[in-house]
Amino acid sequence: MTKTYSRFLTAFFCVFLGGLLLWHILLPDREKSETENRTLAQVPEFSWESLRDGSYTAAVEEYFADQFPLRDDWTGLKARMEQLIGKSEFNGVYLCGDTLISKVETPDMELVEKNLGYIRRLAENTEIPVYLGLIPSAAEVWRDKLPKGAESWDQTELLEKSDIDFREALAAHAGEQVFYRTDHHWTTLGAYYGYTAVMEAFGRGGEIPGPDAFEHRVYPRSDQFQGTLYSQSGVHWLYPDTIEFWAEDTGLSVTSWRNGEPEEASLYELSYLDSKDKYSAFLGGNQPLCVIKNKSLPDSGKLLLIRDSYSDALAPFLAQSFSEVHLLDLRYYRGSAARYAEENGIDSICVLYSVQNFISDRNLVLLTQ
Amino acid sequence: MIFSSLTFLFAYLPLTLAVYFLAPLRWRNLVLLLVSLFFYGWGEPVYITIMVLSILIDYTHGLLVEKYRADDKKARWFVGQSVVFNLLLLGFFKYWDFLAANLSLLPGVSLPLLGIPLPIGISFFTFQTMSYTIDVYRRDAPVQRNIVSFGAFVTMFPQLIAGPIVKYKTVAAALDHRVHTAEDFALGARRFCVGLAKKVLLANSIGALWEACLAAQGAGTLTIASGWMGLLAFGFQIYFDFSGYSDMAIGLGRIFGFRFNENFDYPYLSASVTEFWRRWHMSLTSWFREYLYIPLGGNRGGTVRTLRNILIVWFCTGFWHGASWNFVLWGLYFALWLILEKYVFRRALERLPTFFKHFYTLAVVFVGWGIFAMEDLGVCGRYLAACFGGAPAWSAADGYRLRSYAVTFLALILASTTLGKRGWRKLPDWARKILTPALMALGLVVCTAYLVDGSYNPFLYFRF
Numbered sequence: 001m002t003k004t005y006s007r008f009l010t011a012f013f014c015v016f017l018g019g020l021l022l023w024h025i026l027l028p029d030r031e032k033s034e035t036e037n038r039t040l041a042q043v044p045e046f047s048w049e050s051l052r053d054g055s056y057t058a059a060v061e062e063y064f065a066d067q068f069p070l071r072d073d074w075t076g077l078k079a080r081m082e083q084l085i086g087k088s089e090f091n092g093v094y095l096c097g098d099t100l101i102s103k104v105e106t107p108d109m110e111l112v113e114k115n116l117g118y119i120r121r122l123a124e125n126t127e128i129p130v131y132l133g134l135i136p137s138a139a140e141v142w143r144d145k146l147p148k149g150a151e152s153w154d155q156t157e158l159l160e161k162s163d164i165d166f167r168e169a170l171a172a173h174a175g176e177q178v179f180y181r182t183d184h185h186w187t188t189l190g191a192y193y194g195y196t197a198v199m200e201a202f203g204r205g206g207e208i209p210g211p212d213a214f215e216h217r218v219y220p221r222s223d224q225f226q227g228t229l230y231s232q233s234g235v236h237w238l239y240p241d242t243i244e245f246w247a248e249d250t251g252l253s254v255t256s257w258r259n260g261e262p263e264e265a266s267l268y269e270l271s272y273l274d275s276k277d278k279y280s281a282f283l284g285g286n287q288p289l290c291v292i293k294n295k296s297l298p299d300s301g302k303l304l305l306i307r308d309s310y311s312d313a314l315a316p317f318l319a320q321s322f323s324e325v326h327l328l329d330l331r332y333y334r335g336s337a338a339r340y341a342e343e344n345g346i347d348s349i350c351v352l353y354s355v356q357n358f359i360s361d362r363n364l365v366l367l368t369q
Numbered sequence: 370m371i372f373s374s375l376t377f378l379f380a381y382l383p384l385t386l387a388v389y390f391l392a393p394l395r396w397r398n399l400v401l402l403l404v405s406l407f408f409y410g411w412g413e414p415v416y417i418t419i420m421v422l423s424i425l426i427d428y429t430h431g432l433l434v435e436k437y438r439a440d441d442k443k444a445r446w447f448v449g450q451s452v453v454f455n456l457l458l459l460g461f462f463k464y465w466d467f468l469a470a471n472l473s474l475l476p477g478v479s480l481p482l483l484g485i486p487l488p489i490g491i492s493f494f495t496f497q498t499m500s501y502t503i504d505v506y507r508r509d510a511p512v513q514r515n516i517v518s519f520g521a522f523v524t525m526f527p528q529l530i531a532g533p534i535v536k537y538k539t540v541a542a543a544l545d546h547r548v549h550t551a552e553d554f555a556l557g558a559r560r561f562c563v564g565l566a567k568k569v570l571l572a573n574s575i576g577a578l579w580e581a582c583l584a585a586q587g588a589g590t591l592t593i594a595s596g597w598m599g600l601l602a603f604g605f606q607i608y609f610d611f612s613g614y615s616d617m618a619i620g621l622g623r624i625f626g627f628r629f630n631e632n633f634d635y636p637y638l639s640a641s642v643t644e645f646w647r648r649w650h651m652s653l654t655s656w657f658r659e660y661l662y663i664p665l666g667g668n669r670g671g672t673v674r675t676l677r678n679i680l681i682v683w684f685c686t687g688f689w690h691g692a693s694w695n696f697v698l699w700g701l702y703f704a705l706w707l708i709l710e711k712y713v714f715r716r717a718l719e720r721l722p723t724f725f726k727h728f729y730t731l732a733v734v735f736v737g738w739g740i741f742a743m744e745d746l747g748v749c750g751r752y753l754a755a756c757f758g759g760a761p762a763w764s765a766a767d768g769y770r771l772r773s774y775a776v777t778f779l780a781l782i783l784a785s786t787t788l789g790k791r792g793w794r795k796l797p798d799w800a801r802k803i804l805t806p807a808l809m810a811l812g813l814v815v816c817t818a819y820l821v822d823g824s825y826n827p828f829l830y831f832r833f
Contacts, residue, residue, distance in 0.1 A: 001552045005802065009555035012806050013562075016813055018383040057411050064376045065824035074821035081815060085776040091822075106588060149769030234822060 023069045030067065034276040035231050040066040072236075079234035088147040090233035096145040098238055099181040100229035101138045104153040107359035115364045116161060119351050122367040126338040126349070131201060133164035133352040135186070135194065135310050138179040140355070141170045155355045164350070169197035180241045183227020184356070185279055188244040188313055195317035198350070202301075207321060214246035221245060225278045243278055247316035251296050257289040265290070267316045282312035288332035292319040299323065304341050306330060306351040306367070314352070330363040337367055370411040371530070372617045373568050375820050381408065389625065390549070398521040398544065401625065405524035409489070416488040419458070424520045426454055427498040428513070431505050435512040444506055451502040455495040462488055467692035490530035492689060496656055498523055501537040503660060510538040518544045527621035531614045533632035533652035536659075540627050547626035557623030559809060564616025566812040569819050571781055572610035578602040578774050579742070585766070586752050594767040596756035597735075602774075604738040605781045608637065611650070630655075637785040640726040641718060642706040642733050653689070657682050672712075679711075680704050690741070695749060699740040706733050 001009075032039045044050075044059035051057070068074070079090050088094055094101045116132075123130040136159055139152040146152060159167045170178050170186075170193055178190035186194065192211060199208050225241040249267045256265035269284035283290055292315060294300070302324040305311050311327055318325045326344065328337055341349055353361065370377050385404045392400045410417040430451040437443035460468075462485060469480035501522075504510035513519040522544055528535050582599025585591045591599075615632035622629045632652050639645040646654055662682045668675040680701070687700015710718065718726060736753065743749035751759075783789060793801065 001555060003551055006551035006555040009558060009806060009809075010551050013555075013558035013809065014383065014386065016810070017379055018387070020379045020817075021383050024379065051414055054413060057414070061374065061376045062824075064380060065821065068375060068379075068821055068824075071821060074818040077815070077818040078822040081818065085780075087773050089773065147769055147772075149765035149767070149772075151766050151769070 020069065024064070024067065027067070027069050033066075033071070035072050037228070037231065037277060075234040076236040079236070083235075088150065090235055093229050093233035093235070094139075094146055094150055094152075095233065095235055096142070096147065099138075099142070099145060100233055100235060100238070101142055101146060101152075101179075102184045102229055102232070102356070103151070104137055104139050104155065104356055104359075106153045111362070112158065112359050115358060115361060118364045118367045122338060122349070122351070125368070126341060128338075128341050128346055129348050131163040131348060131350045132161065133166060133198065133201075133350050134159055134162035134358055135166045135352070135354040136170060137354060137356050138184065140167070141174050141178060144174070153359075158355060158359070164197050164201040164352075166194055166197045169193045169200075180225065180227050180229075180279075182230040182238055182241050183225065183279060184229055184354075185227070186310060186313060187241075188246050191310075191313035192246060192317060194310075194314050195321075198314075198318065199321060202348070204321065209320070211246075214248075222273045222278050222281075226276065227279060243273070243281065245281075245316070247320055251294060252319050253293045253295070254283070255291045255293075256284065256287055258284070258287045260288075267292070267319070279309070279312075283315060283327070285309075285312070286329060286332070287327075288329055290315075290327040292316075292325045292327075294319050294323055297321070297323050301347045302326070302345055304328060304337070304344075304346040304349045306337060306349065306353075308353050308357045308361075310354045311352050330361075330366050334366065336369040338369075370408050372614065372621075373565060373573075373816075373820065375817075375824065378565075378817070378820070386624070397625075398515075398518045401526075402517055402520040402524055405521070405526040405529060408526040409524060409529060412489055413486065419462075419488055419491075420494075420524055423455075423458065423494065423498060424516070424523050427451055427501055427523065428516050428519045430454075430502050431512050431519070432514070434502055434506050448502050448506045452499055455499045459491055459495045462491055464688075464692045493532050493534055494523055494529065496534050497537070500534075500656065500660060504536065504538050510541045513537075513541070513544070515545075525622075525627075527625070527627075528618040528629060531611070531618070532650075533615050533618060533629055534656050535622075535627075535629050535652070536656070539630060543627050549626045553626060554624050557620040557625075559805060560620030560623065561617050562620075562809045562812045564613045564618075564620060565816050567609045567613030567616060567784070569613075569816040570812075571777070571784060572606050572608075572613055573819065573823075575602045575609070575774065575777055575781060576606040578770060578777075579606055581770065583743075583752075586748065586755065590764065590766065591752065591755045592760050592764050592767055593756060593758065593762045595764070595770065596752065596760065598767070598770060598774075599752075600735045600739050600756065601778070603742045604637075604735045605778075605785070607738065607741070608633070608785070609781070635785065635787055637731065637734075638727075638787070639730050639734075640723065641710055641730055642703065643710050645730055645734055646703070646707070653686070657686055661685060676708065679708060683707070691744075693744045695740055695744050695746055698746070699737060702737055702740055 029042060030040050041059065041062040044056060044063055046056060050059070082090060083095070088096070089103065092103050092105075094103060119130065119132050136155055139146065140155045140159070143152070156167075170190060173189075173193055176189060177187055178193060179186050189211075192214075196205070196208050199205055221242060221244050223240060223242045225243050226236075227241060230236065230238070245268050247267065252267065254265045254267060255262045257263075258265075265284060267283060269281050272278055272281040272285065277285070280286075286309070300321060300323045303318060303322045304326045305315065305318075305328065307327040307329050315325050315327055324344075324346075326340075326346065328340065330337070333340075337349070340346075351364075351367070358364075370381060372378075381404075388404065389397060389400050406417055406420065409420055430447050433447040434444050434451075437447065466482045466484065469482055472478050473480050501510070501513075501519075505512050513522070522535075522537060522540060525535070525540075579599050579602040582591065582595050582602065585595055586599075612633040619629045619631070630652060632650060634648040634651065636645050636649040639648055662678055665678045665681060666674055667678060670678075683700040683704035684697060685700070686703075687696045687698070690696040690699070718729070721729070736756075739753050739756070740749060743752060754760075796804070
């Protein structure tokens with residue numbers, strides 16, 4: 001190696017490392033990451049105590065990684081490299097043609113049994129009928145789309161315990177866009193089939209309006225939805241999803257307890273369509289309690305949904321057939337669900353969970369109070 | 370701190386290089402000592418005290434050995450003290466819980482488990498400092514009178530936490546007067562990039578396959594095919610992880626003007642188990658040969674003595690790798706094959722066609738990795754039983770795994786041979802000149818992408 005060439009390589013190495021450091025320092029720190037849907041670590045505060053127990057250096061590493069220049073582009077590059085060498089799994093998400101499907105890991109069966117037990121306990125504690133509704137994940141409904149031999153936990157056995165047959169309702173339409181391609185939720189179409197399953201379970205199958213009944217009421221929609229699987233996988237090259245709003249808002253009163261006080265709300269929170277988290281446009285996302293009343297149907301039953309986020313796309317449909325739909329989130333609502341149901345004259349309780357959430361949830365124990 | 374982290378690559382390393390090379394020559398050992406202590410304290414700040422203690426004690430013992438050189442009995446006494454101190458340090462921090470748990474199985478014995486976190490690199494630096502006093506006693510190395518230089522040797526961050534085990538005599542001269550050239554820097558940087566790519570791109574990615582196969586064993590879906598795929602994956606993971614780390618250490622050492630010995634020499638090309646151990650983790654095997662096997666008498670005391678010595682050395686080698694029975698078993702497993710090769714079938718092995726020699730060696734080594742990888746001997750036994758026919762041959766999931774990792778496996782196999790090196794040498798000079806920075810850039814960029822992705826932690830409103 002000649003001296004000049006050695007100097008060139010040396011300079012090149014130093015400029016790469018030092019350059020990124022300089023860039024990191026000059027780049028203003030970001031508050032949060034839209035893509036990752038979380039706040040990013042900030043410069044940690046120094047204390048001798050945190051240095052001694054090792055939490056300070058860990059916080060520095062986290063800060064350094066969280067604020068790294070071009071963070072999202074690096075992950076995109078990694079996904080591209082993985083695709084290039086023949087991988088079809090990206091951070092727990094399978095790339096199946098133009099669709100991302102989340103892999104379901106084998107659950108802790110003890111937890112699953114416990115969760116099923118809590119629901120039985122709820123049914124024993126109250127006079128009101130309790131229905132369990134388990135919503136299969138895309139990996140189950142679209143098993144055929146998964147790469148050949150790709151593993152995902154078999155949900156069939158658990159789904160048989162569901163009182164509402166979402167599996168059949170979705171499987172019958174597996175050829176349609178019942179889940180988003182870049183997000184783990186069901187689409188409005190999927191939620192519509194879910195609605196038919198709920199109605200069937202209540203013996204009200206005859207009342208279901210056909211899809212055409214909604215078609216003339218297509219709300220402003222987004223065709224730029226890049227969901228959770230887009231974020232999780234780093235696969236950034238698929239075209240975005242479309243969000244549709246079918247059920248109409250008129251004649252309904254929506255009350256949200258987002259901040260502990262009842263506030264008037266609506267079925268669709270349009271401001272979310274301008275953010276990354278577009279799915280939260282359905283009912284405005286997470287909240288302890290939300291009540292939808294349909295004044296034109298005074299005697300069609302009052303329903304309490306113990307919700308996860310799948311219910312947000314489903315509730316607008318249910319509001320078309322029930323006098324009242326109450327959505328209660330066990331993460332934020334710490335009171336007794338059974339008492340709430342009795343105090344509000346609820347006719348039926350539905351514990352509605354997607355399988356992925358049900359098998360990992362640790363809040364269902366609250367149902368036993 | 371580890372080399373394959375964003376903080377090391379883009380904060381610690383550039384700043385350290387800047388401070389080191391801006392400092393005047395005579396201050397550089399001090400700089401090296403301070404940045405190394407910082408590096409060490411990053412993970413467990415409290416353990417800097419162990420490091421400082423270790424420096425002080427071994428430094429003093431070196432001086433004492435030198436001082437009482439005329440009185441051999443006294444000199445030996447001080448060497449002994451240093452060895453005992455280092456072994457106690459290692460024994461307490463690394464083996465206490467293991468010994469306590471096993472001794473408590475005896476009736477009437479009850480020792481508490483302490484659950485102390487293992488100080489990083491303790492297996493490496495205790496061996497290095499032991500070699501110092503012994504080398505001084507044997508006159509293989511001059512005594513180091515400057516405590517800063519000695520401290521720089523003990524803590525030197527390039528090899529501090531994962532080797533290679535650098536004997537004092539290897540770097541003694543460079544510690545006191547070394548030259549820094551642009552060529553050393555450039556070659557060191559290139560070597561560092563190679564090591565980084567081996568660790569981040571090859572080892573980490575094939576490691577995921579091993580995890581999947583181990584999980585399949587737990588779920589009862591392991592097949593013969595995935596069993597062997599898993600062993601291959603682990604064997605490649607540990608080789609590229611460890612040799613990648615050694616490459617980075619050697620490269621960094623060279624940047625700072627030190628020449629460490631090589632630690633790996635294409636071990637998977639070996640044609641016998643004996644040869645494998647001449648090519649694998651060479652700094653450890655040579656340490657044990659020099660400071661244990663030969664002092665025990667080596668192979669000069671007849672067959673029984675030799676057998677005993679081999680068993681002791683391989684018991685220690687296994688146990689050095691971790692405080693668990695499987696490592697002991699792993700060491701003795703190799704002792705068995707080495708003894709067989711030495712006394713039973715050396716002739717037969719020599720007459721075998723080359724292909725079979727390699728096949729036999731790799732089979733022994735990779736089954737060995739199974740023992741190494743699974744601390745729970747029950748799991749290990751069931752896993753290996755599956756590999757040897759106690760499971761269905763094949764499942765659809767194996768096809769998926771094979772497709773997903775085919776390119777990676779191909780890359781691993783090629784990188785385990787000298788093909789790349791030979792091809793590189795055949796290239797014309799100008800092509801290498803262009804390709805070197807291009808490949809370094811590619812390696813650094815792709816590694817950065819993988820490292821950033823590793824820290825990527827989307828909070829998905831998955832839960833709700």
